[in-house]
Amino acid sequence: MIDDLDDYIEKWLFRADEDVAVIDELIQSDPQAYASTICFHAQQLDHLDLKSLTDFGVSVRYPDDFFVPELSETKYYAEVARRIQGIVLGLIKPSG
Numbered sequence: 001m002i003d004d005l006d007d008y009i010e011k012w013l014f015r016a017d018e019d020v021a022v023i024d025e026l027i028q029s030d031p032q033a034y035a036s037t038i039c040f041h042a043q044q045l046d047h048l049d050l051k052s053l054t055d056f057g058v059s060v061r062y063p064d065d066f067f068v069p070e071l072s073e074t075k076y077y078a079e080v081a082r083r084i085q086g087i088v089l090g091l092i093k094p095s096g
Contacts, residue, residue: 009092016085019045023078035074036067042081 019041026034026041069077 013089016045020082020085023081027075027078031074031078032071035069035071038074039069039077042077045081046084 022041023038023045026038031038
């Protein structure tokens with residue numbers, strides 16, 4: 001049982017913010033070189049915010065299913081992750 005739901009949610013959102021920071025840094029650094037990692041963190045961000053969106057991040061992360069996304073896919077999934085985070089934060093954080 002969770003004693004402090006607000007604290008629990010804040011900890012998950014902290015982890016999601018870490019994924020946003022990684023995505024932003026890698027996009028600025030070299031999105032083509034880090035495409036798989038960016039997509040993995042985008043999926044993790046979605047997972048942390050919604051607890052499930054897609055297995056895309058898993059399929060690009062593990063070597064037995066080797067796949068390197070195109071740059072356009074990488075940027076698309078990074079943007080989707082940012083939008084989803086904004087929606088979720090708008091729903092769970094009080095305004096003001």
